[in-house]
Amino acid sequence: MTAVSDALPPTPDPSLVAALSADLDAADFRSEPLRQLWGEEADDAIARGVREPLLRAIHGDDGALATLGRFFVLGMPQPSALVAAALPRLGVDGLVGLGFATISGADAAPSVLLHPQSFVDADGVGEWWIASDLDELALGTALPPDHVLGVGGASRTLAELIIPNPVARALDLGTGCGIQALLVARHAGEVVATDISARALAFAEFNARLNGVNNITFRQGSMFEPVAGEAFDLIVSNPPFVITPRVDGVTEYEYRDGGLIGDALVEQFVREVPAHLKPGGVAQLLGNWESRAAAGLERVESWVHDTLDVWVVEREELTPLSYAELWIRDGGTTPREAAFGRMLEAWLDDFSARGVTAIGFGYVLLRRGPVGHEPLRRFEKVAQPLSAPGRALRDGLTAHDVLGDGVPMTLVTAPDVTEARHFMPGNDDPSVIELRQGGGFGRTVLVDPALAGFVGACDGELTVTQIVAALADLFEVPLVALWQDLEPRIRQLVLDGFLVPDSERARE
Numbered sequence: 001m002t003a004v005s006d007a008l009p010p011t012p013d014p015s016l017v018a019a020l021s022a023d024l025d026a027a028d029f030r031s032e033p034l035r036q037l038w039g040e041e042a043d044d045a046i047a048r049g050v051r052e053p054l055l056r057a058i059h060g061d062d063g064a065l066a067t068l069g070r071f072f073v074l075g076m077p078q079p080s081a082l083v084a085a086a087l088p089r090l091g092v093d094g095l096v097g098l099g100f101a102t103i104s105g106a107d108a109a110p111s112v113l114l115h116p117q118s119f120v121d122a123d124g125v126g127e128w129w130i131a132s133d134l135d136e137l138a139l140g141t142a143l144p145p146d147h148v149l150g151v152g153g154a155s156r157t158l159a160e161l162i163i164p165n166p167v168a169r170a171l172d173l174g175t176g177c178g179i180q181a182l183l184v185a186r187h188a189g190e191v192v193a194t195d196i197s198a199r200a201l202a203f204a205e206f207n208a209r210l211n212g213v214n215n216i217t218f219r220q221g222s223m224f225e226p227v228a229g230e231a232f233d234l235i236v237s238n239p240p241f242v243i244t245p246r247v248d249g250v251t252e253y254e255y256r257d258g259g260l261i262g263d264a265l266v267e268q269f270v271r272e273v274p275a276h277l278k279p280g281g282v283a284q285l286l287g288n289w290e291s292r293a294a295a296g297l298e299r300v301e302s303w304v305h306d307t308l309d310v311w312v313v314e315r316e317e318l319t320p321l322s323y324a325e326l327w328i329r330d331g332g333t334t335p336r337e338a339a340f341g342r343m344l345e346a347w348l349d350d351f352s353a354r355g356v357t358a359i360g361f362g363y364v365l366l367r368r369g370p371v372g373h374e375p376l377r378r379f380e381k382v383a384q385p386l387s388a389p390g391r392a393l394r395d396g397l398t399a400h401d402v403l404g405d406g407v408p409m410t411l412v413t414a415p416d417v418t419e420a421r422h423f424m425p426g427n428d429d430p431s432v433i434e435l436r437q438g439g440g441f442g443r444t445v446l447v448d449p450a451l452a453g454f455v456g457a458c459d460g461e462l463t464v465t466q467i468v469a470a471l472a473d474l475f476e477v478p479l480v481a482l483w484q485d486l487e488p489r490i491r492q493l494v495l496d497g498f499l500v501p502d503s504e505r506a507r508e
Contacts, residue, residue: 016098017209019089027064030127031116034069049137072114075138077107117151128211131203132177142332148200149255151179158238158286159183161363163394167233174239178204181216191216194226197254224272231276235283241266242327243288245350250343262354263289270303277368289360296360297379309367309376314360320351323359376400384442392440399495410502411458417498440497451489460502
């Protein structure tokens, strides 16, 4: 990874942090009040980097919420008098003391963004205030190399993937602004958050203090160096996985570029993480991987120790050209600038030198499973939208463990499963039967009448053996032959969450 940043800045004055928290609370500086203030359309436009609709909506409004919206959400200077009125406990001097503002004449200029960030987890609905660096919209220029990103799409994706089980000890590797550490801290006794960037750790620690979260410790260093010799029940990481050429003229951003060649950073994580997992411990991360002589998923499989459970989901695959364009634009460089063409050439040359034909993006789950069990080895491409994927991953691991002892005696059809039958005109028998999953991975599975009949009979009243025997009589086929045909497909439906052991119904 890139060189370690300067020493950590001093911890902010607790009295200033408390004053800011109280002022934000009093102003009701939260997602829904802001959305109501300037409207849904303007709120959605901000996510696309367009702020004019928002400014039009609150033009002439000098109230506390509108002032804080312009100042902290958009990163726009505001009259010092209005800022002082919106933050009466902290005041403008307090903002300057935190390093969050500078004074220019009669105006206060923000040095950071501060966004309310809502979340939903197993414990309910909540919201945090998350501070991060000014973005390119506020800066009016491309981002600096040490930019600390706020809560972006990748952060929200990883948050949805985390298995929602209570754990004693967790690690957030590459914490950035600290959002994952905050989320994990809600169901972990202790969290260690690490980052190579001193600036990122300063933001992460501030965000923890601002939101009253006290079970996180912060350590600086690259990869697993800050936790050498330590093990955890849960490791999460949204690492700097972006594949960037190491040449002059291409900016390396600390928040996204790991400083290694190709996908070596993700490979290093996958190879080193087993030493830091406790028995039963789970590691989850986002990553990119290259397709070279071998397909990307095959390369990832070669990195995983053969004793670990592994579940890799590839969500999308880009060509080298599409990938390069995406990340050049992400840094704030547009095709109108001369630098864009030079950077694009550098990216394409880099991929060509390694024979890269495509770049995959997706999720990696690793688990140090029970001793003596058959490891899960699952590598798949999933393009459809996901719903509560963290629960689906948890249930998939549980199903794998259950299936280690054979197909359960009694199965129940999951409550989100529906059946669709398609008929050719004039035919009484369906030509296609589909099972559809409403939640989780949203899978659709083609089944034949025998398997459809089996699933339809799984209501907990009959055992698996009784259902298969009845189907053998109905279809007039030998029981043994029908079981040999159905058994592997039943196992897959259990693994995918279409069928669950009867004892699990209470968890739904």
